[in-house]
Amino acid sequence: MKFVFLYLVIVNYIAFSLFHLDKERAIKGKRRISEKNLLSVVAFGGTLGAWIGMNKYRHKTKKMSFKLWFYGILIVQLLFFFAFYKRKFFI
Template sequence: MGKIIFIYLIIVNYIAFSLYHLDKQRAIKGKQRISEKNLLTIAAFGGTLGAYLGMQKYRHKTKKLSFKLWFYGILILQIVFFFAVYKKRFFI
């Protein structure tokens, strides 16, 4: 089970990173963009690390406060979830 989760996280983070790159390229070229909702959704499904790395590498969505608040809210929820699962496994 752990191996499947690990592979899932690798894939979803790669997709998240790629979407931030693609959206940045589309922004530069004036093409149709990927919605913020979709960018945040991929982060919420486990792609937070890839999304964060994409934001930093491509300097994308780093200045928009409303987006960053949602992003860091998702990150905090994921950290809380991770520790809740870890704590439950540790004490069982």
């Protein structure tokens, strides 16, 4: 369980940092981090860090296609979490 917690801390820190970096690059007109890469980090568990980064830096908050993918991933993650929790709780 400690490994899972440590993993989630690291992946959420990476997600937060990537949103910050991408926002800085957008402001400076430099090469950006692809939405595919940002969403991949979200899918691997960085949802909270990404959400905090999105809101803190006001990045990707108005792009509807990105938000649909983001919240779709969040819903799938929540479904898996509750399915796992319920299964573990009742066994």
